[in-house]
Amino acid sequence: MSLTASKKIDTNLMELEISVPAEEFKAAVDRSYRKNAPSITIPGFRKGKAPRHMIEKMYGEGVFFEDAVNELYPSAYEAAAKEAGITPVDRADIEILEVGKDGFSFKATVTVKPEVEVEGYKGIEAEKVEYTVTDEDVDAEIAKLQKRAGTTISVEDRPAQMGDNVVFDFEGFIDGVAFEGGKGEEFPLTLGSNQFIPGFEEQIAGHAIGEDFDVNVSFPENYHVDELKGKPAVFKCKIHQIKAVELPELDDEFAKDVSEFETLEALKADLKSKLQEKKDLEANDELENKLVDAVIAGMKADIPACMYERKIDEMVQDFAYRLQMQGLNLETYMQYTGSTVESFRETFKEQAEHQVKVRLALEKIAELENLTATEEDLEEQFKKAAEVYGMELEKIKELLPADEISKDIAVNKAIDFVRENAVAPKAKKKTTRKSTAKKAKVEEEAAE
Structure with missing residues (x-):
């Protein structure tokens, strides 16, 4: 040639x-x-x-x-x-x-x-916010564990309450005429799950088994069925079963049942540590996003449209694969959501454009700063992939292109370079809104 x-x-x-x-x-x-x-x-x-x-x-x-x-x-x-x-x-x-x-x-x-220019990627000023885990955060996690550990019991001596599981019949009418898709028999529903349109589930609460009652609601203006958008409707309902979740006591025995810890305090301490790790990662991600946005702002490139389209293709294929793992397919999903191929692809456009710009900018920084993958870097990535896929190392090396992995490593080194050369103001503490409100209340009482 x-x-x-x-x-x-x-x-x-x-x-x-x-x-x-x-x-x-x-x-x-x-x-x-x-x-x-x-x-x-x-x-x-x-x-x-x-x-x-x-x-x-x-x-x-x-x-x-x-x-x-x-x-x-x-x-x-x-x-x-x-x-x-x-x-x-x-x-x-x-x-x-x-x-x-x-x-x-x-x-x-x-x-x-395209040819890419990047300026100002050294010394970017970006604030990193430190998040502190509060007792309220830990209590919320404990409440989730408590709910999962709860037992379901049948209820016959009281009306339904929010949080209960009910089995009921319903039929919807608009202007006195039943409409298609508005009927269900012995339908299971957790009150408060927001499975039905706004206002529906709250009106079931307060009614007992065997009682006939009406639920009056209006369909949202953005409802997926055109004929029902914004229409007021009456649903004739009747409850057959009510089941409630009985929660266990929050004590040391609870901790033993739901974890490897012997005491509730030890469980809380572990949850607090893990939540803090999660919040620290979130803080790092937020900082990285700020830095990347600043890098893009300093980039000049005439990016061909086909690069965006190819990225959208990849994102659509990934979405279809995840649907397949759930036993669905993309065609059925689009029919259910009333999407066309064009409108569905449009939902990925903004994200695709952002990802393409980020990749181009970081590749250019890697080039300018001579950031490349070493043999040790490659070997480490191959080992990680082998562990993830449960395959032999040599087989992974045959399947995964070393050139592409090397490019990914260089891009990761580029964002590390930008972070290491960033100038960040002194970090400030940030707690949850609930704990801030609590602090304000204490200060108010002290002033009195």
């Missing part, structure tokens, strides 16, 4: 002219003959037994050229792009120029990675 010419024909658009010599082409033509000959029939010869010169005489000298060209041009194009020092970001348009026994030549027109 030889790159015979390369030129920029538009912003981020390059044209390459590439030739493949006779020797390489002849070998590919020979392979094409051996592959296709068994299926070729020539009069006077058994199927697959006709001599090559007879096949070429009957079908033309170039009978195997197309197959040979298709075999060779992808690798020839890839080598030419590398020689030209360009990074394609989209599929190339290929135009065959000449084909003959002396080889072939073709033209590749391709969108390339």
